[in-house]
Amino acid sequence: MGASFRPSTALLGAFLSSFMIFCLYPKPVLGITRHYKFNIKLQNVTRLCHIKSIVSVNGRFPGPRIVAREGDQLLIKVVNHVPNNISIHWHGIRQLRSGWADGPAYVTQCPIQTGQSYVYNYTISGQRGTLFWHAHISWLRATVYGPLIILPKLGVPYPFAKPYKEVAVIFGEWFNADPEAIINQALQTGGGPNVSDAYTINGLPGPLYNCSAKDTFKLKVKLGKTYLLRVINAALNDELFFSIANHTLTVVEADAVYVKPFNTETILIAPGQTTNVLLKTKPRYPNATYFMTARPYVTGQATFDNSTVAGILEYELPPNGFHSSISIKELSLFKSILPALNDTSFATNFASKLRSLASARFPANVPQKVDKQFFFTIGLGTSPCQHNQTCQGPNGTMFAASVNNVSFAMPTTALLQAHFFGQSNGVYTTDFPSDPTIPFNYTGTPTNNTMVTNGTKLVVLPFNTSVELIMQDTSILGAESHPLHLHGFNFFVVGQGFGNFDPNKDPKNFNLVDPIERNTVGVPSGGWVAIRFLADNPGVWFMHCHLEVHTSWGLKMAWIVLDGKLPNQKLLPPPADLPKC
Ligand code: C2O
16 A cells, blocks of 8 residues: 555646646647548639639639648648549648658659548648648649638737738639640640630639639728738749739738738739738728739740739728719729839849848747858759650750759659658669859850759758758849749748859848748849758758749759757658558
8 A cells, every 4th residue: 555655646746746837837728630621623614715624622713721720730631533643732831840741742742643542630830821732743733722821829919900801812823725734745845835824813813804704803891991911822833913903012921921011012922922911991982993913023035924813802882871872883993003024123122121020929030150051053954855856945955944953853752751761772862962063154144055964862951950042043045033932941031132142242241130031932033042941840841943834844852851869850750641652
């Protein structure tokens, strides 16, 4: 008896003391588990007078919205009912130690085959704001995308006045033809793929396109209120300007990170980026409706879709006002004014306004020292035409794109599995060049030799390496703005400029105080951008241009971040239902 009495007193003591500690601190708000089911199925959709069968989630276009709070766990079961292989990426989610749920096909998982399913399992930690999810294989994200909204923890306010209402505004790109056929054909012929037929807001092209007046996104607002627009660019290949006629927008967040608020008439948003803006509605009934429009920002030489998507901002009639007899048709319609299609000075100016909040509550943890430096050239190039034929790329070659002149060859098995199980042989090598093998005048007169090399080369980073990466655009086949997206991390954009990066002069101007923190950044056309991140998330992390055509051409690579020493610094084991190749 006595012998068994002692341990239980000790246990009781331990219980009491932990109970007391528990009472001394504010009650931690624990996240909940949220379940979603994504049935990938074909769905007939009509746009621009064309009926088309699209790959969809649950028959919806755009797909369903995922809403969670910071700290929540998400369990999303994806069931594939279509002939295509599929995988879904939760764009911008940090996936701490849960890389198996990241989604890029052949990087963190084999795709989900027809008739198979996979449960994406991850916990949202240290993030709140607007992100999105999309298919991450071939060009299926053309129709398979939707908002991913992370609310702050219960009871935690926004760092701005609580909006009256929140609305997702998600841009897409519509193709009358099958996007899979378009990219497959382009990769066969070596030429540029056909461009889209329309841009869409929440899946709707709007009145500036044929047959589309009935397919217009309408935002009905009340007088004198503040609306939070969660703007997402899910378009395949185009950066977009966005503006609402006669209204000013206040930018408060980018890529699910709060920013120092600033006012602007127009925002610029690249594929892969998200921007939260506040819209203050007019205090008095304006007798008018307003266009909200988006059209591309284009710097490259390829043909592009130069059309404009329009939605309509409509004011609700004030109750029992004398306006009640006015019909919508009698109201004047104001058009929004957007920058010129190639307005790079707008792009530069807009980028310079984006600053981290850098407050006590939301600090900007910019790495102050750098362990490892990288310099990557980003740009287009060519590959030889196969089978001695003439291809439709430049001078009979095939279009390619590369990082440090390596055009990334996709493996046929998943990189993360190969890494985790120590089976990299024949799958990938770890000799990705840290700098261009042959330096040249990157933004000067392009060299005659435009050929890229091919390989599945990765960079290995020890856990907690502090990385500085300069991404330098090249003028090979034309300078162009490239929105580069890094999986598994946010990074800080510490500097950017035009021409060639100067390692002696440019770092002196880096902003290490309040640089914007994000997951996708535009490498300026004919310029460079410098980013820093702390490699504190073990796994294999894809990095690529979020212009899908450039990804298809090989503008992609991956980082391996090794496990740390502590148990909570290691990649979790793969889930049992991880798809097989
Ligand atoms: Cu939104 Cu790897 O992409």
